[in-house]
Amino acid sequence: MAEKEPIIDVLHKVLEETSNLGYEYADMRYELREGFSVTVRKGAVEASQVSIGRGIGIRVLADGAWGFASSESLSYTDLRKALERAFKLAKTSAKVRKEKVKLAEIKVHRDHVKAVVKENPAEVPVEDKVKLALEADKVITGYGDVVKDVSVYYTDYSFRKVFVSSEGAEIIIDGIRTYFRIYVTAGEAGVLSPAYETMGGVKGFEIFRGEEPLKLAKIAAERAIRLLKAGLPKGGLSTVVLDNKLLALIVHEAFGHCAEADMVITGDILTGKIGQKIASELVTIVDDPEPPYANGWTPYDDEGVRARKVTIVEKGVLKEYMQSRETAAVLGMEPTGNARAQNYNFAPLVRMRNTYMLPGDWDPDEIIKETKEGFYLKGAMGGQADANGDFMFTVQEAWRIENGELKEAYRGVTVSGNAIEVLKSVDAVGKDLVIGFPGTCGKGQMAPVDGGGPHIRCKLIVGGKK
Amino acid sequence: MSIVEFALKYALELGATEAHAVLAKGRGYRVEVTSDTISNVTYNEGVRLSVTAIVGKKLGYSSTNSLDEKEVRKCVEKAVNLAKAITENPHWRHLPEPRKYPEVKDVYDTKIAELEPEKAVELMKISLDTVKEVSRNVVVMQGELNIGESEVIIANSKGVWGEDRGTSISAYLVTVAREAGIIGSFAIEDAVSRKLDIDFAELGKVAAKKALESLHLKPVESFKGSLILDYEMAAFLILNLARAYSGDSVWRGSSPLKDKLGQQIASVNLTIIDDGVMPGGISTSKFDAEGSPRQKTLVLEKGVLKTFLNNTFTAEILNMKPTGNAASLLGVAPSNTVVEPGDSTLEEIISETKKGLFISRFSGKISSIDGVVSGTAKQAFLVENGEKKYPVRECMIVGNLYDFIKNISALSKERKFKWSTLIPVIKIEGVNIVGK
Numbered sequence: 004m005a006e007k008e009p010i011i012d013v014l015h016k017v018l019e020e021t022s023n024l025g026y027e028y029a030d031m032r033y034e035l036r037e038g039f040s041v042t043v044r045k046g047a048v049e050a051s052q053v054s055i056g057r058g059i060g061i062r063v064l065a066d067g068a069w070g071f072a073s074s075e076s077l078s079y080t081d082l083r084k085a086l087e088r089a090f091k092l093a094k095t096s097a098k099v100r101k102e103k104v105k106l107a108e109i110k111v112h113r114d115h116v117k118a119v120v121k122e123n124p125a126e127v128p129v130e131d132k133v134k135l136a137l138e139a140d141k142v143i144t145g146y147g148d149v150v151k152d153v154s155v156y157y158t159d160y161s162f163r164k165v166f167v168s169s170e171g172a173e174i175i176i177d178g179i180r181t182y183f184r185i186y187v188t189a190g191e192a193g194v195l196s197p198a199y200e201t202m203g204g205v206k207g208f209e210i211f212r213g214e215e216p217l218k219l220a221k222i223a224a225e226r227a228i229r230l231l232k233a234g235l236p237k238g239g240l241s242t243v244v245l246d247n248k249l250l251a252l253i254v255h256e257a258f259g260h261c262a263e264a265d266m267v268i269t270g271d272i273l274t275g276k277i278g279q280k281i282a283s284e285l286v287t288i289v290d291d292p293e294p295p296y297a298n299g300w301t302p303y304d305d306e307g308v309r310a311r312k313v314t315i316v317e318k319g320v321l322k323e324y325m326q327s328r329e330t331a332a333v334l335g336m337e338p339t340g341n342a343r344a345q346n347y348n349f350a351p352l353v354r355m356r357n358t359y360m361l362p363g364d365w366d367p368d369e370i371i372k373e374t375k376e377g378f379y380l381k382g383a384m385g386g387q388a389d390a391n392g393d394f395m396f397t398v399q400e401a402w403r404i405e406n407g408e409l410k411e412a413y414r415g416v417t418v419s420g421n422a423i424e425v426l427k428s429v430d431a432v433g434k435d436l437v438i439g440f441p442g443t444c445g446k447g448q449m450a451p452v453d454g455g456g457p458h459i460r461c462k463l464i465v466g467g468k469k
Numbered sequence: 470m471s472i473v474e475f476a477l478k479y480a481l482e483l484g485a486t487e488a489h490a491v492l493a494k495g496r497g498y499r500v501e502v503t504s505d506t507i508s509n510v511t512y513n514e515g516v517r518l519s520v521t522a523i524v525g526k527k528l529g530y531s532s533t534n535s536l537d538e539k540e541v542r543k544c545v546e547k548a549v550n551l552a553k554a555i556t557e558n559p560h561w562r563h564l565p566e567p568r569k570y571p572e573v574k575d576v577y578d579t580k581i582a583e584l585e586p587e588k589a590v591e592l593m594k595i596s597l598d599t600v601k602e603v604s605r606n607v608v609v610m611q612g613e614l615n616i617g618e619s620e621v622i623i624a625n626s627k628g629v630w631g632e633d634r635g636t637s638i639s640a641y642l643v644t645v646a647r648e649a650g651i652i653g654s655f656a657i658e659d660a661v662s663r664k665l666d667i668d669f670a671e672l673g674k675v676a677a678k679k680a681l682e683s684l685h686l687k688p689v690e691s692f693k694g695s696l697i698l699d700y701e702m703a704a705f706l707i708l709n710l711a712r713a714y715s716g717d718s719v720w721r722g723s724s725p726l727k728d729k730l731g732q733q734i735a736s737v738n739l740t741i742i743d744d745g746v747m748p749g750g751i752s753t754s755k756f757d758a759e760g761s762p763r764q765k766t767l768v769l770e771k772g773v774l775k776t777f778l779n780n781t782f783t784a785e786i787l788n789m790k791p792t793g794n795a796a797s798l799l800g801v802a803p804s805n806t807v808v809e810p811g812d813s814t815l816e817e818i819i820s821e822t823k824k825g826l827f828i829s830r831f832s833g834k835i836s837s838i839d840g841v842v843s844g845t846a847k848q849a850f851l852v853e854n855g856e857k858k859y860p861v862r863e864c865m866i867v868g869n870l871y872d873f874i875k876n877i878s879a880l881s882k883e884r885k886f887k888w889s890t891l892i893p894v895i896k897i898e899g900v901n902i903v904g905k
Contacts, residue, residue, distance in 0.1 A: 150721035
């Protein structure tokens with residue numbers, strides 16, 4: 004992909020020759036994506052697919068309002084037409100808009116960034132990818148008839164994004180993402196028990212060459228089987244130790260969304276609280292465009308802003324929000340590179356990238372050992388959070404802790420609480436930072452994100468039998 | 470020769486034993502709302518050609534959004550090469566044979582197809598203004614209005630050929646109320662139709678009312694009582710049940726309904742029809758994703774399980790008949806899920822409740838695999854001695870889907886379209902509600 008990208012000249016030409024329309028700002032985002040996936044279920048390759056998609060999203064700011072149009076045709080004439088349409092839509096939108104959109108100033112960049120991976124999956128034979136999925140399936144079905152259903156998904160895609168703006172920006176990003184997902188259903192005597200594991204991110208096929216994929220298959224199978232006999236615990240407010248994965252979800256869903264500047268402007272629990280203590284002083288939370296292998300890797304965002312790390316909470320004090328150029332102008336703050344779009348069919352929104360809690364100084368085993376009574380909660384199977392920080396998640400696996408020891412396991416456990424109250428109750432933070440829980444965040448649009456953190460101890464409501 | 474015909478012919482020439490192709494086109498406007506403001510107006514149009522090449526029992530699938538001849542050829546070549554490179558799906562039998570398609574009504578409205586973006590903006594503005602008329606304390610955090618039209622051509626090497634088109638309009642508002650420094654939990658209200666007939670004032674009114682109802686919450690003690698599911702919540706429950714009566718879950722072993730055909734699995738009050746040809750239904754179409762005709766299927770009759778939903782693939786495996794529910798050549802999904810109404814009015818259902826919870830939103834999970842229902846009630850009212858008392862502070866609902874459907878005591882006469890369902894309010898007895 005080192006050769007000159009031919010679309011750039013077309014994009015510049017469209018912007019130049021429409022500059023007399025009278026808009027304040029315009030940008031054009033070209034995206035090309037080529038993907039591969041294979042699904043294996045219960046020993047059989049169900050289907051395998053390749054896909055290719057390309058298109059251009061055009062955003063125009065005119066009379067203080069946004070208009071947007073996309074085009075899958077790459078010809079100058081069609082792109083010009085699409086830009087003119089976006090311009091007209093901006094004018095339409097301006098008629099009902101009270102406050103005019105302003106954009107915070109940024110440094111205009113010209114750059115070409117490439118994700119660094121060892122083994123480009125596009126160059127790996129299809130047979131190797133199929134074999135990987137089949138082997139994971141075999142490990143799981145090897146546990147016998149107790150395994151009722153298995154799905155193993157392997158996916159990879161490469162993308163090129165080209166961003167050009169009327170301010171003179173010209174940014175090319177080349178990236179690759181790979182994912183491996185495993186679903187297991189174990190069953191016995193009419194009881195069914197599900198388990199799920201995943202790995203991936205901005206990584207090449209090299210991550211599948213080692214032991215990791217089969218280890219995950221084993222972990223998922225054993226958990227599904229083990230939890231067949233597990234019941235629901237006695238519910239109520241409890242002391243809990245959270246593993247890295249569940250913490251990642253709480254930090255993202257329950258807390259992170261409240262620190263997105265568009266939500267802050269609408270009014271949420273973090274509005275107007277910069278500089279205030281909102282969490283235990285053991286808590287520091289960041290949203291980071293790095294590390295380069297994480298699923299939410301974002302060197303520049305989708306409005307050409309050089310992305311930087313946002314320290315949302317530092318030692319318990321709220322420091323910053325995540326911003327787009329528009330929200331930064333409203334709040335009188337600085338853009339942070341958090342404006343991201345699902346693809347060329349969408350205009351960018353304020354989104355998280357890789358959001359995690361920084362480590363502390365506890366040995367994770369010590370946290371459990373030093374807990375008299377409570378639960379050790381591992382992993383998550385989804386959940387929801389609210390504008391006021393209230394959340395509810397389903398935990399994959401829960402263990403009762405008694406005098407520092409793990410006792411029996413439970414499944415189908417839900418936890419709930421308020422993000423701020425939970426973060427205030429944190430009294431132990433482990434030193435085992437893990438960033439590697441790739442996911443897709445939905446906020447009207449989908450965006451690849453990542454998250455993480457160490458093991459921590461806090462208080463929340465465990466849902467179970469009363 | 471059309472692109473679709475060419476793709477099939479070329480796939481067979483390259484060595485495919487069967488081939489299936491879909492050409493889908495769509496265009497539409499989206500009006501986006503953030504913080505009470507119309508924040509963007511968007512136009513999208515797109516096209517996608519998808520080709521499945523089958524070599525024996527190996528399925529290779531390829532898609533592209535560029536229709537120039539070179540790209541179309543490449544797309545077909547990739548599908549065939551992929552099919553040749555992978556291993557067999559031993560369960561595969563064959564593509565569907567051509568069958569006659571039904572006539573479907575009220576799925577295309579020229580008023581939507583020709584709607585100017587200015588008009589779409591005006592409609593959304595009506596909702597936003599109505600929210601403020603109800604209360605200045607309610608903010609629309611986020612919202613969207615989508616209007617669009619789509620057309621699809623489907624064909625396979627066995628002679629299936631179908632063409633269909635449709636329009637749709639959908640809108641949602643996410644609202645939140647604030648009062649004296651207190652922020653309520655957010656409320657969602659949505660509407661969807663194939664015709665330009667959504668009442669945008671009503672949408673705004675309900676969205677605002679629901680947001681206000683999540684302020685001034687009071688805690689409740691735990692109790693065992695009735696759970697009255699508002700339309701959205703009832704739709705959520707039934708759509709989760711639909712996963713279990715999908716032939717796909719059944720043959721894969723992830724449905725507890727596997728051996729329950731002909732048995733009473735639910736209350737005699739519950740009758741469910743999967744209706745792919747219902748006039749104006751959001752999932753109504755002439756054919757499904759494999760090109761089999763849509764139809765009306767009685768799934769649950771007075772609580773007795775009559776059939777599973779199938780595509781050709783799962784039907785062959787289960788020795789049943791396809792029901793026009795292909796979501797893909799391998800996958801199955803419900804079309805329009807219609808729950809038969811009961812004979813009480815919504816008011817009667819409430820007035821006949823001794824103690825219960827009336828719930829509009831549920832933050833949690835219902836698993837069709839093990840039936841586990843666990844989560845928090847949102848926008849929920851305590852009902853006591855036949856009266857709606859006050860909104861409750863989040864309390865948890867713990868139970869099992871398969872017990873819930875056995876304990877349905879009433880369904881309302883009134884029904885609403887919620888997503889792809891036509892659904893009444895549903896009342897369930899003996900549910901554990903975990904409060905303070």
